[in-house]
Amino acid sequence: MSVRLILRYDKTVRYSLNPLIxxxxxxxxxxxxxxxxxxxxxxAVNEALMNNEKCVVGYSILTTMLVNDAFLSELKSILKYLEEKNCITIAGGPHATGDPLGTLFSLGFKVAFIGEAEESLDEFLRHLVNGTDPFTTKGIVFREEDKVIATGRARPIDLDKHDPFPYWRRIINPLEITRGCPYGCLYCQVSYIHGMSYRHRSIEKIVFYVKEMARIGVRDYRFITPDSLSYGLTKISREPDTGLIEELLSSIHSALRSIGGRIFYGSFPSEVRPEHVNKDVVRVLRKYVNNREIIVGAQSGSNRVLRLIRRGHSVEDVLNAVKEISENGFTPSVDIILGIPGETREDQELTLELIDEVIRNNGRIHIHYYLPLPGSPLGLHPPARIPNDIEVKISRLIGSGKAYGSWFSQKELSEKIIKLHERGVIVPSIYKGPTMKTF
Incomplete structure (x- = not known):
């Protein structure tokens, strides 16, 4: 059977879609x-139906997309139309993984792909082409009348066996070099989507894709990883593999020498964990990278909160990282989240003290408001209250340019996500609806 896969190619989720394309x-x-x-x-749907092709329509969904009432209403209308036309509707991405029941019953998708979907989508589509049962595919959850059936988690993929983007279409994005995170921070979806083991793309493969990007005309090279200083690690460690990181960056640098390509590493979207920062690894970065800012994930200035959310580092690690980065000619940019569930005023005041210390060391603050994301262990918990005087201090920091970020819009987003729970658009794990069956 001929299959037409129609993907809603929204620019906000293209990094998720490109490996699947x-x-x-x-x-x-x-x-x-x-x-x-x-x-x-x-x-595209109407053309597929006219040509008697099996129609599959796919979306990658972020929870933050659903707070837009116009998008949500249109999505539900589209899915209803597609069901009437006997198209198979599939959803993936962070929201589908974190809230499969809501994705199926509230939004109206037929199938939710759980976690990474390279191999499960491949299997699903090949079943359709071959006329066999696609609903035996591992890694999916689907509706069957009033029941939900989960087929079990798909196995983690080998990054070297899959292209990070369809470069033959001249479609590229920052190159994913590492997937998975062993820390399992309670506010974050990454470990619960991609697993708690590091998987790295080999240097040979990375250089291959860098060269393909160069042929397309790319001049600035960025990389996707949960922690750019974790490259080569196989488990939790306070020590980075500095030698392998240098081999990686040296190999990329050599591949780009003839075209004058620029390497951005340690900046978005390849931030660093603070305990991995030391003098040797920062000097390696200085030899090869073009970014003058290194982003450090601190999240809180309270050691109590860091332990609570299982960050696996201390405030002292953050201060050491800021010092090493600043002394080696980079600007440290430190990620901070306020409103983490369980956070007290005392914790928030400690965070403000950390912010002041970072600024004294020539750093900047990237400040975030806590978002309750489905699929993270804290996803059902609303933000901690932030007193007015602390909000005023944050506003002044942003106004002065010492801090940056989408603080005000994220606060509004957080409130809207909570309302999605209240409206039943997001279905919490305590949902008492359709029964789950696994085979």
């Missing part, structure tokens, strides 16, 4: 269409 492009009998708006989606 790379997978689907290589399956005989599958035609992949990228619909950049609703009109293109409807046109």
């Amino acid at each position: 790379a997978v689907a492009d290589k399956i005989p009998g599958v035609r992949v269409v990228l619909a950049e708006d609703t009109g293109e989606l409807y046109a």
